[in-house]
Amino acid sequence: MAEFMELEGQDGVRMAWNVVPGTKQEASNCVVPVSAIYTPIKPFPSMPVLPYAPLRCRNCRSVLNPFSIVDFAAKIWICPFCFQRNHFPPHYASISDENLPAELFPQYTTIEYQSPREASSLPPVFMFVVDTSIIEEEMAFLKSALSQAIGLLPDNSLVGLITFGTLVHVHELGFGTIPKTYAFKGSKDVSKDQLLEQMGFFLNKPKPSTGVIAGARDGLSSESIARFLLPASDCEFALNSILEELQKDPWPIPVDQRASRCTSTALSVAASLLGACVPGSGARIMAFIGGPSTEGPGAIVSKNLSEPIRSHKDLDKDSAPHYHKAVKFYEALAKQLVHQGHVLDLFACALDQVGVAELKVAVERTGGLVVLAESFGHSVFKDSLRHVFQSGDKDLGLSSNGIFEINCSKDIKVQGILGPCASLEKGSTSAWKLCGLDQATSLCLIFEIVKKDIPDATVQSSSNQFYFQFLTYYQHSTGEMRLRVTTLSRRWVAGPGSIQDLIAGFDQEAAAVVMARLVSFKMEIEAEFDPIRWLDKTLIHICSRFGDYQKDSPSSFSLSPRFSIFPQFMFHLRRSQFVQVFNNSPDETAYFRMILNRENVANSVVMIQPSLISYSFQSVPEPTLLDVAAIAADRILLLDSYFTIVIFHGSTIAQWRKAGYHNQPEHQAFAQLLQAPRDDADAIIKDRFPVPRLVICDQHGSQARFLLAKLNPSATYNSDGHHPGGDIIFTDDVSFEVFLDHLQRLAVNKI
Numbered sequence: 177m178a179e180f181m182e183l184e185g186q187d188g189v190r191m192a193w194n195v196v197p198g199t200k201q202e203a204s205n206c207v208v209p210v211s212a213i214y215t216p217i218k219p220f221p222s223m224p225v226l227p228y229a230p231l232r233c234r235n236c237r238s239v240l241n242p243f244s245i246v247d248f249a250a251k252i253w254i255c256p257f258c259f260q261r262n263h264f265p266p267h268y269a270s271i272s273d274e275n276l277p278a279e280l281f282p283q284y285t286t287i288e289y290q291s292p293r294e295a296s297s298l299p300p301v302f303m304f305v306v307d308t309s310i311i312e313e314e315m316a317f318l319k320s321a322l323s324q325a326i327g328l329l330p331d332n333s334l335v336g337l338i339t340f341g342t343l344v345h346v347h348e349l350g351f352g353t354i355p356k357t358y359a360f361k362g363s364k365d366v367s368k369d370q371l372l373e374q375m376g377f378f379l380n381k382p383k384p385s386t387g388v389i390a391g392a393r394d395g396l397s398s399e400s401i402a403r404f405l406l407p408a409s410d411c412e413f414a415l416n417s418i419l420e421e422l423q424k425d426p427w428p429i430p431v432d433q434r435a436s437r438c439t440s441t442a443l444s445v446a447a448s449l450l451g452a453c454v455p456g457s458g459a460r461i462m463a464f465i466g467g468p469s470t471e472g473p474g475a476i477v478s479k480n481l482s483e484p485i486r487s488h489k490d491l492d493k494d495s496a497p498h499y500h501k502a503v504k505f506y507e508a509l510a511k512q513l514v515h516q517g518h519v520l521d522l523f524a525c526a527l528d529q530v531g532v533a534e535l536k537v538a539v540e541r542t543g544g545l546v547v548l549a550e551s552f553g554h555s556v557f558k559d560s561l562r563h564v565f566q567s568g569d570k571d572l573g574l575s576s577n578g579i580f581e582i583n584c585s586k587d588i589k590v591q592g593i594l595g596p597c598a599s600l601e602k603g604s605t606s607a608w609k610l611c612g613l614d615q616a617t618s619l620c621l622i623f624e625i626v627k628k629d630i631p632d633a634t635v636q637s638s639s640n641q642f643y644f645q646f647l648t649y650y651q652h653s654t655g656e657m658r659l660r661v662t663t664l665s666r667r668w669v670a671g672p673g674s675i676q677d678l679i680a681g682f683d684q685e686a687a688a689v690v691m692a693r694l695v696s697f698k699m700e701i702e703a704e705f706d707p708i709r710w711l712d713k714t715l716i717h718i719c720s721r722f723g724d725y726q727k728d729s730p731s732s733f734s735l736s737p738r739f740s741i742f743p744q745f746m747f748h749l750r751r752s753q754f755v756q757v758f759n760n761s762p763d764e765t766a767y768f769r770m771i772l773n774r775e776n777v778a779n780s781v782v783m784i785q786p787s788l789i790s791y792s793f794q795s796v797p798e799p800t801l802l803d804v805a806a807i808a809a810d811r812i813l814l815l816d817s818y819f820t821i822v823i824f825h826g827s828t829i830a831q832w833r834k835a836g837y838h839n840q841p842e843h844q845a846f847a848q849l850l851q852a853p854r855d856d857a858d859a860i861i862k863d864r865f866p867v868p869r870l871v872i873c874d875q876h877g878s879q880a881r882f883l884l885a886k887l888n889p890s891a892t893y894n895s896d897g898h899h900p901g902g903d904i905i906f907t908d909d910v911s912f913e914v915f916l917d918h919l920q921r922l923a924v925n926k927i
């Protein structure tokens with residue numbers, strides 16, 4: 177695995193197959209698709225940033241790179257994608273094999289170009305959209321978090337504020353002495369024209385006759401924009417005084433009703449206002465939502481409390497009356513935001529569901545951030561929000577206005593991307609919009625091998641390389657426009673004898689992550705899709721093709737180290753929150769999948785197969801198998817399942833702690849043993865966005881379920897003999913051993 181991580185350290189790429197099956201048929205035999213997880217703006221401290229424009233192939237537009245063949249005498253380079261011969265322009269006249277420009281250095285397969293000319297004068301824009309249909313206590317938490325966030329905003333950023341409950345209120349921040357708001361009815365969607373009309377954008381001048389409004393450039397004066405979007409440094413006082421005065425939604429709520437909450441109308445007003453004021457700039461709508469939407473086109477449930485909020489069962493049976501309408505609304509909102517180049521960030525904080533499942537499309541297509549917590553007072557929300565605006569080494573590196581493009585050798589093409597982006601659907605080229613992206617944003621690229629078959633003669637030829645070039649244009653957090661270019665080369669193989677090469681190039685972690693994104697995607701879009709069956713079939717295929725065995729002899733079965741933990745990943749993926757959705761609400765499922773869809777391989781692996789560390793007096797802290805056998809009375813376990821971190825005290829440890837031994841000077845070693853997992857948990861929490869939930873629990877306590885649910889049930893109530901002080905799991909799930917046994921049996925009988 178180490179060499180795959182090294183490649184990731186250079187280019188931000190992990191591929192499932194690093195030796196690529198060379199034909200359509202070979203690729204289909206490999207079952208796991210030819211695919212990559214790519215982190216487009218992963219920071220590389222030693223990567224050069226070139227202060228000039230890239231050279232492009234005059235035929236296919238791909239960018240000059242270390243795989244180009246250069247004829248220094250003739251001053252010509254040959255494009256590895258289309259074999260076009262290109263002349264170097266005059267300012268490259270001095271190049272030689274001793275005087276290479278940085279973009280031809282073999283180690284700079286990933287490089288950036290910056291174009292100072294295009295440096296944008298547009299500052300970052302934040303439009304806060306704040307739910308007020310929440311109880312006083314939550315209101316207080318939210319106000320305090322927001323006022324802290326406002327204090328952290330970059331001085332030059334522009335800020336706006338919309339609040340909503342029964343009505344939508346757009347706050348005018350650029351007022352003289354009297355605070356002014358514009359109110360819109362929450363039950364009805366407001367068109368952009370109505371919005372501008374009502375807010376008096378055209379009081380002093382006639383409305384543009386075209387009806388198309390595109391910001392300051394044609395129609396809106398900067399004064400009218402400055403009423404609603406103000407530099408953070410100028411309006412901190414105004415914003416804070418509005419927040420201070422902010423009351424919870426005043427409309428009475430009958431006891432048998434839910435609060436009136438017009439989330440969709442508020443977001444639509446925010447989108448239209450930004451579309452009118454700052455189209456094409458890197459603006460973010462930051463939505464703070466504290467309960468289910470009950471009003472307007474995006475309502476997820478009626479106000480009547482006797483109607484429950486949709487569950488996975490309801491969605492499965494297609495008996496969630498509001499769901500499709502709401503999703504349709506948010507699809508349209510996504511389209512509008514993508515067109516405008518704006519991002520929707522979602523902070524959903526409630527015990528109830530708020531509609532994350534419906535909003536998902538708009539957040540994901542615009543590359544927005546998402547945080548789900550139980551309360552605005554919970555550290556998951558508060559610390560995550562602070563993290564967004566934090567600068568320094570934990571900076572998220574929020575960037576905007578991205579366009580992502582892929583060039584490939586002609587025998588391979590992109591089939592699709594799974595991740596936080598929107599297809600630009602521009603003809604034959606492969607381009608996607610990334611309205612918002614950050615240092616962690618990771619896309620899953622799925623490729624298709626086009627080549628049908630290979631004449632024998634070329635199989636062993638020297639040109640059996642596939643080339644890939646990933647181009648990311650984006651507005652860096654400093655405001656300047658950048659182009660990141662990553663060019664890769666991977667050998668392809670075909671025909672008999674290629675299996676060992678394929679095995680050597682298999683990255684089982686990357687493959688597991690691709691499978692996790694694929695299965696989540698299929699569960700969402702394919703009716704009647706059976707994820708367990710699909711995963712099992714895939715795994716059996718893989719094992720029967722790449723395993724080593726004698727036909728019909730399960731005991732002879734073995735897997736190369738390259739594949740050896742893949743079955744374990746699939747076992748845990750089958751049991752994970754991505755596949756076993758019925759254990760969670762649709763909002764939680766949507767949340768887990770949105771995070772999976774934007775994270776890199778290492779983080780995604782933790783989501784699929786959590787890590788477990790054991791602490792005891794007998795040894796130094798050590799990783800231990802994710803198995804119920806890890807539980808012991810005199811051990812502490814630290815489980816990291818990405819979204820939740822669990823510190824689990826074995827029963828003896830818990831007794832000692834309750835007796836206060838750690839406070840006694842003679843038991844310092846115990847105090848240290850208690851503290852060690854706390855410190856390790858804190859280190860994980862500090863690095864992660866969104867901030868995970870921390871659960872501290874004892875063996876046999878009710879919270880212990882957070883650990884038990886993730887463990888391999890090797891000892892259950894229907895298995896005999898578990899070790900003393902250990903634990904059993906109440907489940908009918910099969911254990912990994914039983915799973916593996918079945919797998920080997922099926923794999924060796926397959927062909």
Ligand SMILES: [Zn+2]
Binds near residue numbers: 233236238259
């Ligand atoms: Zn070319």
